[in-house]
Amino acid sequence: MSSPVWQVAWFTAWVAAAGTLVILPPGVALGWLLARRDWRGKALVETVVALPLVMPPVATGLVLLRLLGRRGLVGRWFEAVGGTGIVFTWRAVVIAAAVMSFPLLVRTARLAFEGVNPRFEQVARTLGAGPGRAFWTITLPLAARGLVAGTVLAFARALGEFGATVMVAGYIPGRTATLSLSIYHLVQLGRDDAAWGLLAVSAALAFGALGLSEILLRRKPA
Amino acid sequence: MNLEIAGLRLPLAPFVLDADARLGARITGLFGASGAGKTSLLEAVAGLRRPAAGRIVLDGAVLSDAARGVFLHPERRHIAYVPQDGALFPHLNVRQNLCYSHAAGRPGITYRHVVDVLDIGGLVERRVGALSGGERQRVAFGRAVLAGPRLLLLDEPLAGLDAELKRRVIPYLHTIRDAFGIPMIYVSHDADEIVGLCEEVVLLDRGRCVRRGTPAELFVASDAPHYVLRPG
Numbered sequence: 001m002s003s004p005v006w007q008v009a010w011f012t013a014w015v016a017a018a019g020t021l022v023i024l025p026p027g028v029a030l031g032w033l034l035a036r037r038d039w040r041g042k043a044l045v046e047t048v049v050a051l052p053l054v055m056p057p058v059a060t061g062l063v064l065l066r067l068l069g070r071r072g073l074v075g076r077w078f079e080a081v082g083g084t085g086i087v088f089t090w091r092a093v094v095i096a097a098a099v100m101s102f103p104l105l106v107r108t109a110r111l112a113f114e115g116v117n118p119r120f121e122q123v124a125r126t127l128g129a130g131p132g133r134a135f136w137t138i139t140l141p142l143a144a145r146g147l148v149a150g151t152v153l154a155f156a157r158a159l160g161e162f163g164a165t166v167m168v169a170g171y172i173p174g175r176t177a178t179l180s181l182s183i184y185h186l187v188q189l190g191r192d193d194a195a196w197g198l199l200a201v202s203a204a205l206a207f208g209a210l211g212l213s214e215i216l217l218r219r220k221p222a
Numbered sequence: 223m224n225l226e227i228a229g230l231r232l233p234l235a236p237f238v239l240d241a242d243a244r245l246g247a248r249i250t251g252l253f254g255a256s257g258a259g260k261t262s263l264l265e266a267v268a269g270l271r272r273p274a275a276g277r278i279v280l281d282g283a284v285l286s287d288a289a290r291g292v293f294l295h296p297e298r299r300h301i302a303y304v305p306q307d308g309a310l311f312p313h314l315n316v317r318q319n320l321c322y323s324h325a326a327g328r329p330g331i332t333y334r335h336v337v338d339v340l341d342i343g344g345l346v347e348r349r350v351g352a353l354s355g356g357e358r359q360r361v362a363f364g365r366a367v368l369a370g371p372r373l374l375l376l377d378e379p380l381a382g383l384d385a386e387l388k389r390r391v392i393p394y395l396h397t398i399r400d401a402f403g404i405p406m407i408y409v410s411h412d413a414d415e416i417v418g419l420c421e422e423v424v425l426l427d428r429g430r431c432v433r434r435g436t437p438a439e440l441f442v443a444s445d446a447p448h449y450v451l452r453p454g
Contacts, residue, residue: 117309119305119307119309120309120311120312122265122268122270122296122303122309123303123304123305123309124311124322125269125270125295125296125297126268126269126270126296126297126299126301126302126303126366126369126375127297127302127322127323127365127366127369128297128300128323128324128369129297129322129323130295130297137322138311141313142311142312142313
């Protein structure tokens with residue numbers, strides 16, 4: 001194997017966490033907008049956001065490759081501003097994880113907000129709270145359990161991401177090799193034993209994430 | 223208190239709420255069958271629904287005026303609203319609920335006073351889920367009073383309580399009126415509650431204010447101590 005196990009595990013956890021963190025603010029905001037507001041184009045946005053869930057991940061990866069590549073809309077802009085490319089770097093791994101996890105986060109955030117009785121917010125407003133205070137002190141705490149669950153789900157999805165990642169980041173040991181990519185690569189080489197070892201690490205990471213969510217959820221009973 | 227509702231139009235699912243009313247009593251009853259538009263009218267007064275047309279004026283201050291594009295948001299109206307289930311915030315304890323409004327308060331309305339008047343001093347450290355129905359409503363009244371409102375809207379606050387509990391909670395509403403001088407609009411479809419509490423009644427039927435008068439003018443004792451609407 002080209003990279004030590006711990007390095008691959010750390011990199012995978014790191015990109016999954018980064019991808020989840022990146023989508024957390026827009027995902028929660030969009031979930032709230034979908035749950036609480038009616039606006040023109042809502043159905044279209046819902047559909048576009050859900051696309052990565054229903055399209056083959058490799059197809060989503062192809063679209064990303066177009067966008068993030070040197071001649072792509074985002075890639076060209078990023079290279080002009082940041083002086084460096086996106087595809088086949090850790091940035092592409094983070095973006096692939098983020099894009100693939102985004103629909104799951106938005107969906108669970110939306111459900112979490114829909115589960116909060118709007119009466120509570122309305123009463124808070126009549127008690128003198130502006131929309132911001134009502135959101136931070138009433139809506140968000142009451143939706144917290146669902147939001148934590150959604151975040152863990154998004155993180156877990158990001159941990160296992162393969163199809164889109166392999167398109168935009170390839171398998172570059174030490175640079176873009178995640179657990180999923182490494183397992184696939186090892187099996188291709190016929191090194192099944194090493195692949196099983198990485199699988200155990202994957203399982204441990206998933207257990208860790210779920211355990212953490214359990215602890216967080218127990219600390220905040222609704 | 224002087225609440226003027228003029229030409230108010232609010233499209234609802236089965237009909238259009240079309241209300242004109244002038245309310246001036248200390249406790250005004252809004253009486254009507256379920257689905258008559260009572261809650262929607264309260265929500266329009268509280269600023270939780272934006273009317274399609276008409277004006278709402280409280281003590282000379284315009285709360286909403288569709289023609290002039292005026293719509294004061296609920297947090298700026300100083301009108302407290304207690305829905306049927308009280309809507310106590312479930313993640314906060316009783317004290318945190320009571321203190322939610324942050325209001326500077328009005329003269330004579332202090333935390334201590336409100337807690338004493340409503341007999342909820344022993345509940346303040348409890349979780350909301352641990353309260354009985356009657357306790358829950360008293361805490362909801364206390365929270366609304368502590369916001370120091372100019373007007374208190376009560377939307378069938380006793381509907382979920384049994385007759386015995388209602389009998390025990392009603393005096394607290396009299397006390398709120400007398401101790402804090404806060405005028406109220408009390409929504410109910412229960413004639414006995416309206417007669418027992420209100421000085422003035424507006425009868426709402428399918429979105430229209432069809433009659434107005436004192437409880438004695440609108441209701442007649444039937445099978446005592448119960449009241450029914452006078453035919454008219």
